[in-house]
Amino acid sequence: MLHARAFQPTSVSLLIRDGLVVTMDTPRTVVNPGAVAVQGDRIVAVGPVDAITRAYTAADTIDAADQVVMPGLINTHTHAAMVLYRGLADDLALMEWLQKYIFPAEARTVSASMVEIGTRLAALEMIRSGTTTFVDMYYFEEEAAKAAKSAGLRGVLGETIIGFPVPDAKTPKEALARAETFIKMFRGDPLIVPAVAPHALYTNDAATLQAARALADRYQVPLLIHLAETQDEVAIAREKHRRSPVGYLDSIGFWGPRTLAAHAVHVPEADIPVLKRHGIGISHNPESNMKLASGTAPVPRYLQAGIAVGLGTDGAASNNDLDMFEAMRQAAFLHKLATGDPRVISAPVALEMATMGGARALGMDREIGSLEPGKRADLIVVSMASPRQTPMYDPVSHLVYATRGDDVTTTIVNGRVLMRDRKVLSLNEREVLNAARAFAGKVKEAVR
């Protein structure tokens, strides 16, 4: 209780009030009815609605009554612009899919403009489904960065480095130079964290992988890589290097700080301590791993070992959407099935992976992933009113097992309201969709 004395409430920029606030702080505090006070790009207070509204007045107020207020979701692995290839070809063997569809489409249609159009569409989809931070690996990443910034999304964006000619670089050397330019361009940006993204161990030689590590260290930026996604990758590592993927990358000194490994499906027990020792974060992509028949990552083991695990959707060419609520549900379903134990990856664990787990895997857990004073104001408001969500006994169960991205009503990043009551404010939705539809015509031509 506050004392009943003369009292001047503090003025803040934004109040989100009357919601059921799922903070995802360490004791997993839930406040109902609760409120969040935001000043500029930061959260200044979280608590019971009475206390917060007594202590703060705001220029703008969002009514979250009967809704859940929670941290924005962190999509730790995607290739955003690939939304333009979603559903282009499905249900094919990996090599046929790549060689007949994805590679020709990419060779003929990836350009700066494609990345701009695609990332804007992806941003629209992410804002509408409650993702506030996304981790991206693609080409022309400066266009992805510009699109993310203008849409208002937080992005950890890695310029792809790969050992064959691609639309934005003829050689890995050129790609490394582009990556360095990209880092210099966006270092210190309030929304964009530039990163270095060597594609994988089987598409880059040791020298390139080591140069990528050195570049990341030089600028203290994250390093992103695909790891042990398929059995084929394991076979290549065995044949060429006589080691496991984790072991090979260890042997060339690739592992180091702020490293995020996507997939990590085929990792033997013996390699788990190696990942742990180097503080590697894992991006788990259950939908992509199922749809492409890649396999089941040993996520329960990673968690037991204390490795930070976030969730990702992967690119929409392989999933086929960017809905992190689906990723949460799928993670829970997949590991229950794989272990034969329905207790594995409970709803709270799935929700943690999509928020604080992702933040930790990125080394950004002091800035994002929970609703706590001092953190960035990245949060979402989620409706719980649909028949599908009725009745509600446990909001966390419903967030994982009965909620869709489309239930998100309001998305806020860095204190800026990007979507309010399902209306996206930071993008012209019709324009974004029309540009994407027009571009799809070129893609159809390319794979004809």
Add this chain to the structure above:
Amino acid sequence: MLHARAFQPTSVSLLIRDGLVVTMDTPRTVVNPGAVAVQGDRIVAVGPVDAITRAYTAADTIDAADQVVMPGLINTHTHAAMVLYRGLADDLALMEWLQKYIFPAEARTVSASMVEIGTRLAALEMIRSGTTTFVDMYYFEEEAAKAAKSAGLRGVLGETIIGFPVPDAKTPKEALARAETFIKMFRGDPLIVPAVAPHALYTNDAATLQAARALADRYQVPLLIHLAETQDEVAIAREKHRRSPVGYLDSIGFWGPRTLAAHAVHVPEADIPVLKRHGIGISHNPESNMKLASGTAPVPRYLQAGIAVGLGTDGAASNNDLDMFEAMRQAAFLHKLATGDPRVISAPVALEMATMGGARALGMDREIGSLEPGKRADLIVVSMASPRQTPMYDPVSHLVYATRGDDVTTTIVNGRVLMRDRKVLSLNEREVLNAARAFAGKVKEAVR
């Protein structure tokens, strides 16, 4: 081309026009732009919009431009009223979940009124997500039938027969008598197909199972049973009967016409010909099987063997929703993972299971499951306009991999428009939700 002569168009009750019509007929005809003409409860014509609109005028017209028009989805396994227990308890070992939560909740709260309130909520959710026929096994099934009829849904509804006292019957004999009364009450109904639903082989003795078969034969109604859902059930069949579940039921003469077996997870290769020989239909429930860690049904093998396989959600206490679009996607994902082959259960196969496959598994394929003249007018209109569905290269891929139940805009059963432009017409949505929320209070008390 029609001849340019005086021509009187036929008057029909309803035209759905200008959509991309996915008929699911044998050659898998897609008509774009197409139209469907409905007279009363039947489809009278399906074809190009120009031809149909020249030949028919209608009292009512639904504009499906830029949307998909397709057969309504068939949910082949649910316990509709259990929506009232959705999310009550998750992530528990099966026995703890049943004994601490579901059984006490059922013992204390299942009643005629509970089934009415629950089935109305389930009907609302199904209408909003494009299900037009549901197969149900629960108690007080006459209340489920009344609720389905007033909501306008088609139901294959089986009064549960089980070997211990339950809220609507003290003994299996009483349950069999109730089932017979129920059959007499709804035989010949335009929407309700009454059925007999012995719960499982481990909850009923041989005499009861045989009596259930005899009752189904006497009235020529479907017989519904849970089959080989868990390893425990297999162990019980082995210990008590020295046979597999399929083999035991065969040995007592249980298998026969119009039989639908739900789950069929743990069925060895040798039993597949037995199911095929008896023409047994299978209800595959991928989400429930994953969430409860039951296992992976050999669905690709059933399909190869020519067994009719439909999809189901199972009750919302174990899934936790009734969205058949999720069931389609999950079926595709699960079997790609399980077989290691991304070509297995392609989008067209998943869509077929949710429509014609379900119809065949129910022995109702002459009446429902596709858009063809003479069939019941059970159809849905699905929006393809969301960012998540943009761009669209292949509508069938999008229906399975990028669409949610919430994208359904219009639901029609037996020629009656139950939802139009997302507005449900056959139920008072607010009333249904309020009744369910009020009932949830009793459930909380019951498991306290």
